[in-house]
Amino acid sequence: MKNLNKFFAASLLVLGLSAQAQDGDNPWALSFGVNAVDTRTSANGSGVFDQPFKVKDNWNIFPSVSYVSLNRYLADGFSVGATGSINRITKLVYQSDVNPMDYVAVNPGDLEYYALDGHIRYSFMPLIKSKVIEPTLSIGGGYQWVGDFDAATLNGGAGLTYWFAETVGLSWQAVYKYSFADNRANADRATGIPTHFQHLVGLTFRFGGVDTDNDGIYDKYDACPDVAGPKNLNGCPDTDGDGVLDKDDSCVDVAGLAAFAGCPDTDGDGIQDSEDACVDVAGIKSLKGCPDADGDGIADKDDKCPTTKGPRDNQGCPYPDTDGDGVLDKDDKCPNVKGVASNNGCPEVAITSEAVDRLNAYAKTILFNSGKSSFKQETFAVLQSITAILKQYPTAKFSIEGHTDSDGKDAANQKLSEERAAAVKNYLIENGVAASRLTSAGFGESKPIDSNKTAKGKANNRRVEVKLVN
Incomplete structure (x- = not known):
């Protein structure tokens, strides 16, 4: 013993x-x-x-x-x-x-x-x-x-x-x-x-192996030693089963995607639900996850015409074109009659010879300050009348021509005639006549219509003409 x-x-x-x-x-x-x-x-x-x-x-x-x-x-x-x-x-x-x-x-x-x-x-x-x-x-x-x-x-x-x-x-x-x-x-x-x-x-x-959370994974291998979790996730829990660990999951109780830190994207449009204004319908990022079926930039939920493109100021619906002339009713001055865009939706009207005569009658009364291309005050009423006639025929094209008498040097007269024709053209453009309809040219003293030997003849030769261009 x-x-x-x-x-x-x-x-x-x-x-x-x-x-x-x-x-x-x-x-x-x-x-x-x-x-x-x-x-x-x-x-x-x-x-x-x-x-x-x-x-x-x-x-x-x-x-x-x-x-x-x-x-x-x-x-x-x-x-x-x-x-x-x-x-x-x-x-x-x-x-x-x-x-x-x-x-x-x-x-x-x-x-x-x-x-x-x-x-x-x-x-x-x-x-x-x-x-x-x-x-x-x-x-x-x-x-x-x-x-x-x-x-x-x-x-x-x-x-x-x-x-x-x-x-x-x-x-x-x-x-x-x-x-x-x-x-x-x-x-x-x-x-x-x-x-x-x-x-x-x-x-x-x-x-001797330590497993604090009793999840079957020893602490030395357990990424979350104090909280039980599955082995395939290194011992960390995944409450919602979405494969994203709770410690990295911003939506612990709802299954989501790793790309969104564990938060869901219910409609699968690549926009997580918390930022998606249309959670159950796939949409586009620019519209906060809402769809735009007609591609007009207005979300279907806000679009009164979701399958037809339309402007935002008309709630996504197209403006009507009752007469089918390509000019929307809102811009068509003749909404029930086919016309042309150049005439604001109204039918094109050919300019008459009487209208041309009236234009030239007005043109002859255009007065310039002596030796200049600036207008005299009383001429503005004439110019407004010419403008009104041109607007009545929006598809007609015109040439504005300037002429002088024979007094003075030829070069100076040529320049002055060009400047006066251009001044009339610019006035018309500034007052609503399309520039594409107008041209201007000066001919100096080369095309007189009366004798330059009398005062009356010279006055007739100092003129502006408005000619129809075919």
């Missing part, structure tokens, strides 16, 4: 020294179960492996939980650990001094067996890429107490664990313990500590 106390004290010391840190994926492994001690061996090792499983004749099995082992994973398949075990030696097998090929089994008197062993273990599990089968090799050393004897051993072992759950497995290990005691194999020292095999079978539990 004295040795038993030593064993448990040493075991607690090893466990206390080994269990100082917990991190990683379940880095700790605790095993316990039954052990068997096989002392069939020899000084030269010739009989060590000839009958490894002769259980009934050679094995000492303690019929209770008789070992406990604690391992700490390091890295790259390597781990370190310690094992404490107890047994009772009732079958001590040793090599005969008479015939070294013979082995003798004796009962040394139910000797108590205690062992405390340390090891470095390598797991082949990463190499074979298995999540169930774990073969291992180990090397280490220990100290054994048998009866009143004790000695150190050099250990080498192999093991196999079947993991039938992530953290629970059934393990087997065989360890060859080479004893450094002088009396390890002789019959005369049968109560010594021989070199022997120890077999261990039991359950192994892995632990």
Whole structure:
């Protein structure tokens, strides 16, 4: 019992020294179960492996939980650990001094067996890429107490664990313990500590991984360690199931799109609902997500004629053109009679010869300041009359021609006639006559209509003529 106390004290010391840190994926492994001690061996090792499983004749099995082992994973398949075990030696097998090929089994008197062993273990599990089968090799050393004897051993072992759950497995290990005691194999020292095999079978539990939120994902891999979430989202929750993590989701309770930070776009028009004025109908961004069927720039919901283009000032409806002349009624001065745009929707009227005569009669009375192209005040009434006649015939085109008498130099007269014709033309344009209908030209003194030898003749020659252009 004295040795038993030593064993448990040493075991607690090893466990206390080994269990100082917990991190990683379940880095700790605790095993316990039954052990068997096989002392069939020899000084030269010739009989060590000839009958490894002769259980009934050679094995000492303690019929209770008789070992406990604690391992700490390091890295790259390597781990370190310690094992404490107890047994009772009732079958001590040793090599005969008479015939070294013979082995003798004796009962040394139910000797108590205690062992405390340390090891470095390598797991082949990463190499074979298995999540169930774990073969291992180990090397280490220990100290054994048998009866009143004790000695150190050099250990080498192999093991196999079947993991039938992530953290629970059934393990087997065989360890060859080479004893450094002088009396390890002789019959005369049968109560010594021989070199022997120890077999261990039991359950192994892995632990030490931290999963704060209990979502099955260890904190070291969990992007949201304090909130439970699915594995495919690295442990973060997605309440609305839209694939956008709650921590990145602006609309946690409503399924949406990643492009809109988890907020929905019900009508699929690329505009999220919070910015969409027409949530249930696809539309365009310029109209805040509302449709414009006729493409007139007015949202259908505000368009009185959603399938026909129309101006905004008519609520999206086209203005009518009752007479079908291409001039909308709002601009048509003859809305019920086909006309032309140049005549404001009214029918085109050919200018009469009487109208031309009246124009020229008015033109002859246009008075300019002497030697200038500026009008005398009394001429403006004449110009207004000419303007009124031209507007009555909006499609007719005219040439404004200027003439002078023979007084003065030819060049000066030519220039003055051009300027006076242009002055009349500009007045008409400024007062609403289309510039495309008018041209102007000056002929100086080259086209007299009367004699330049009399004052009356000269007055007749100083004139402006309005001619119809066919």
